[in-house]
Amino acid sequence: MKLLFSISLLLTFQNMMMAQDCSCAAQFNFVTNYFEQNNPAFQKIKNDPAGYTIYKADLKKLRTEANKKKDTDLCIRLLDKYVTLLKDHHSGIGFNLNRKDLGDSTKVAVFKSSAAYRQFKKIQVDTSELYTRLNTKDIADIEGIYSDGRSIVFGIVQKENKPNQYIGVVLKTNKLLDAGHILLELTRQQDSSFDVSYNIGLLGFNFQRIIKNTTIEHGQIPFLGFSKGSVPSSQGKNxxxxxxxxxxxxxxxxxxxxxxxxxxxxxxxxxxxxxxxxxxxxxxxxxxxxxxxxxxxxxxxxxxxxxxxxxxxxxxxxxxxxxxxxxxxxxxxxxxxxxxxxxxxxxxxxxxxxxxxxxxxxxxxxxxxxxxxxxxxxxxxxxxxxxxxxxxxxxxxxxxxxxxxxxxxxxxxxxxxxxxxxxxxxxxxxxxxxxxxxxxxxxxxxxxxxxxxxxxxxxxxxxxxxxxx
Missing domain, CATH: 3.90.226.10 (2-enoyl-CoA Hydratase; Chain A, domain 1)
Structure with a gap:
């Protein structure tokens, strides 16, 4: 079965971006045209009159939404929805992530003073209280303390009076993140999966946020590489x-x-x-x-x-x-x-x-x-x-x-x-x-x-x- 998400640091096509229409509508049209020309699963749909009629109706609705979408980061939602129309589980949309050069303290300071960085919400948080409370959570509970195993540590907590909505609050300050920053926003879906919005712009990437639907089980968020600190690297014998x-x-x-x-x-x-x-x-x-x-x-x-x-x-x-x-x-x-x-x-x-x-x-x-x-x-x-x-x-x-x-x-x-x-x-x-x-x-x-x-x-x-x- 394929990896849902992997971060690869790739060079952006800066010269292309200046000459191209980078709207959600333009990128949506490129993706749909590419799949229709090159994807074998689409050929099955095209040769089924009833299925093709349904496909075209669904495509029209998604294209209308894409034409209205101003935030290109959020275009991933529509691109993902389109791929599901193909009924091809191994096809998908990936991210090309490019990170700013933040190699010295001066560059970090300039980045942290930018409007792009300062737009992200930061709340007052008692980190000691949260550590104490979240450390008692069961491994199966969505709430708890998560880490990437290196410098990022945050706690997932339920939003007040909103049983299906959660936030990931930074608990440990590092050179880019301050305690209290909202790193993730999560919404539980009816099938128990989660819509996860990851504020990756805080880390200097070329997206302000990336959004994916994923399962969170056994204290792990696989497509982001986060897990609860108490989770062993292997869940026992395979x-x-x-x-x-x-x-x-x-x-x-x-x-x-x-x-x-x-x-x-x-x-x-x-x-x-x-x-x-x-x-x-x-x-x-x-x-x-x-x-x-x-x-x-x-x-x-x-x-x-x-x-x-x-x-x-x-x-x-x-x-x-x-x-x-x-x-x-x-x-x-x-x-x-x-x-x-x-x-x-x-x-x-x-x-x-x-x-x-x-x-x-x-x-x-x-x-x-x-x-x-x-x-x-x-x-x-x-x-x-x-x-x-x-x-x-x-x-x-x-x-x-x-x-x-x-x-x-x-x-x-x-x-x-x-x-x-x-x-x-x-x-x-x-x-x-x-x-x-x-x-x-x-x-x-x-x-x-x-x-x-x-x-x-x-x-x-x-x-x-x-x-x-």
């Missing part, structure tokens, strides 16, 4: 194995992060004999946001019953996508670029001319006889890739709720938006079969409620299967 009873084993996998692949492969070796000693296995990949596909490959023999079908990927050919692949430093795309240049513009071509369509193994294992695979909306990307392979097996039963729907499109390429503040992050490839699951997710065979005991439910389903073995 995997777990145990025997539930004399016939059933349980395997929990929280992540397929590429950095874990070797560790997971070693772990699988240690539990191999135990897995093959019992007829039933429950594999729990709830909230596994993905990572590397190879992180689960060594589990496939346990489920294998017949050759696995491998989905074919195709690339959307456009002049801009050709340019992005030519510029890319993440892979060797020379052959692909050559084929794209020969292809008909604005069409799909196979990503590989010699793509493998099936995957056969010598044989699967006798045990387990049945596997219950648990997944939820938090299961995404490579986690969904595992689901796709496992559901082809006669051994596998799937249980839970629809997966996240981050599986249909890939190979994200970035392009600068004029005026140097935002970047377009657009997928360039489409999977023939998996694209039907994008945004909606893969449905399980058995649905369960969030409040149910999923493991117990899986055991009950497997016990019914036992009678037919």
């Amino acid at each position: 995997y777990e194995f145990k025997e539930l009873n004399d016939s059933t084993n349980y395997l929990r996998l929280l992540s397929f992060d590429a950095r874990l692949t070797r560790e997971l492969d070693s772990f699988y070796l240690t539990i191999d004999q135990a897995i093959k000693s019992k007829p039933f296995l429950i594999i729990d990949i709830r909230n596994n946001g993905g990572g590397s596909e190879s992180s689960y490959f060594k589990l496939l023999p346990y489920a294998y019953t017949k050759p696995l079908q491998i989905d074919s990927a195709s690339v959307w050919v456009s002049p801009e996508n050709i340019k992005r692949y030519e510029e890319s430093t993440t892979g060797d795309y020379k052959d692909l670029v050559a084929r794209m240049k020969k292809a008909k513009p604005y069409s799909f071509i196979p990503q590989s001319e010699q793509a493998v369509t099936t995957w056969s193994m010598d044989s699967g294992t006798v045990y387990p006889k049945k596997i219950a695979l648990l997944f939820n909306r938090g299961t995404a990307s490579a986690g969904e890739g595992m689901i796709q392979y496992f559901i082809q097996s006669d051994k596998v039963i799937t249980i839970g709720e629809n997966s996240g729907g981050y599986i249909g499109y890939g190979n994200v390429m970035n392009a600068p938006v004029p005026c140097g503040k935002f970047t377009v992050q657009s997928t360039t490839t489409r999977y023939l079969q998996k694209s039907k699951y994008e945004f909606v997710g893969i449905a399980p065979m058995f649905r369960v409620k969030k409040t149910d005991d999923w493991i117990r439910f899986a055991q009950e389903v497997l016990s019914r299967e036992k009678r037919s073995l």
Whole structure:
């Protein structure tokens, strides 16, 4: 599943900004035109008359709002809303953050006396009282003391008489921030996510504030890099194995992060004999946001019953996508670029001319006889890739709720938006079969409620299967 936010210090295109229309409307039009020309998910919408009609109506409303928007920092709200129309989870809008040179005390003093800096609200705050009160907050409570692990320390507190609104108040003065500065403003949404406005202009960046919707869980604000001081860097093991009873084993996998692949492969070796000693296995990949596909490959023999079908990927050919692949430093795309240049513009071509369509193994294992695979909306990307392979097996039963729907499109390429503040992050490839699951997710065979005991439910389903073995 992709990173929601990362700060990269990039040079701004100062000469471009002077010559270009940097209004929200102009940037919105650039972004929408770019996606319509270069994004594979949009092509699906365009070829669906009913879906295209809805898209155009929604686009018209957003464009009207963009034409009225005076604050270009707030344009991110409209750009994010537009990307959701594409129903492509891996595409998005990024920030190009550029920081002022504040290398000496004179420059800092000049910056802090500027109107841009002084516009930010600062309140009177008893830091000792706040430290004492917030230090008692539970890790699951939104209120508490947060830090970037370096020089920024602030407390999130609820606004008086406003149960769903919070502010992040600076508690520790540093060279740019004073105690009492409002660093963040947060609003809880109905789905328990938060709209977060981060007053990044206080730190000398080229945005006065950036706004994103995000989840805040376990004392962490991931897309900003803040966490409660008491939160450990790792939330425990990313995997777990145990025997539930004399016939059933349980395997929990929280992540397929590429950095874990070797560790997971070693772990699988240690539990191999135990897995093959019992007829039933429950594999729990709830909230596994993905990572590397190879992180689960060594589990496939346990489920294998017949050759696995491998989905074919195709690339959307456009002049801009050709340019992005030519510029890319993440892979060797020379052959692909050559084929794209020969292809008909604005069409799909196979990503590989010699793509493998099936995957056969010598044989699967006798045990387990049945596997219950648990997944939820938090299961995404490579986690969904595992689901796709496992559901082809006669051994596998799937249980839970629809997966996240981050599986249909890939190979994200970035392009600068004029005026140097935002970047377009657009997928360039489409999977023939998996694209039907994008945004909606893969449905399980058995649905369960969030409040149910999923493991117990899986055991009950497997016990019914036992009678037919």
